[in-house]
Amino acid sequence: xxxxxxxxxxxxGGLFIDNAVVSFQRYLCPSDKVVGDAPSSHxxxxxxxxxxxxxxxxxxxxxFWVGILLPEDWDHRMLHFAAKHADGRVLVSEPFARxxxxxxxxxxxxxxxxxxxxxxxxxxxxxTSASGIARVVVCDPxxxxxxxxxxxxxxxxxxxxxxxxxxx
Numbered sequence: 439x440x441x442x443x444x445x446x447x448x449x450x451g452g453l454f455i456d457n458a459v460v461s462f463q464r465y466l467c468p469s470d471k472v473v474g475d476a477p478s479s480h481x482x483x484x485x486x487x488x489x490x491x492x493x494x495x496x497x498x499x500x501x502f503w504v505g506i507l508l509p510e511d512w513d514h515r516m517l518h519f520a521a522k523h524a525d526g527r528v529l530v531s532e533p534f535a536r537x538x539x540x541x542x543x544x545x546x547x548x549x550x551x552x553x554x555x556x557x558x559x560x561x562x563x564x565x566t567s568a569s570g571i572a573r574v575v576v577c578d579p580x581x582x583x584x585x586x587x588x589x590x591x592x593x594x595x596x597x598x599x600x601x602x603x604x605x606x
Contacts, residue, residue: 445570448492450484453565453572457509458517460565460572462494466594467501467556474551476503476543478599486586491573494563495582495591501554504542504563512537514567521545521555522562 447454452461463479483502485494496502504519516533519542523529531542544552545559553559555576563574579590 445567446492446565446572448485448487451482452505453485453492453574455514455517455565455567455569455572456512458512458514459505459507461505461507462502463505464496464500464502464591464594466596467499467554471501471554471556471559472547472551473543473554476541479503479505480594480596480598481592483591484582484588485574486582486588488575488585491575493582493585494574494576495579496555496557496576497579497591497594498557500594501544501556503544503555506534506540506542508534508537508540510537514569516567518564518566520564520566521560522564524557524559524561 445455452459462483462485464483465477465480483494483496485492506517508517516535518530518533520528520530523545529545534540544554547553557578560576562576565572582588583590
């Protein structure tokens with residue numbers, strides 16, 4: 439089921455399935471929209487349910503990377519992550535099966551760099567486990583407010599680099 443509330447739960451910090459956490463870590467989008475590694479996080483973007491899917495607000499000048507934390511007792515077999523490019527291509531990362539912290543930096547390029555997840559590059563994300571699928575639609579903050587009734591992300595603060603326990 440897509441966005442099954444019995445399987446996937448959301449909060450302003452990300453998506454949860456049992457004790458696993460999937461978060462969307464924001465940063466200022468580089469002008470060339472390319473990075474070599476995941477930049478320092480400036481906090482998690484909020485996410486909220488809407489019908490059978492979730493909505494992720496992404497301000498125009500920002501990008502995000504995906505943090506995945508699978509606990510020691512992870513028993514949902516594989517967790518697959520896929521991103522739908524704004525041009526319609528579906529790009530799939532490696533599946534995650536073992537406990538640990540993982541980062542999906544962006545869309546892998548032939549030169550080893552990553553095209554960032556930004557409004558011009560990604561329209562939807564999919565998280566699939568043995569228990570269910572979560573579909574995440576990326577939108578602008580104003581659309582997020584209208585569709586969910588929740589507050590938009592706080593204004594970007596370049597001095598608010600996050601170094602919490604859940605992040606590498």
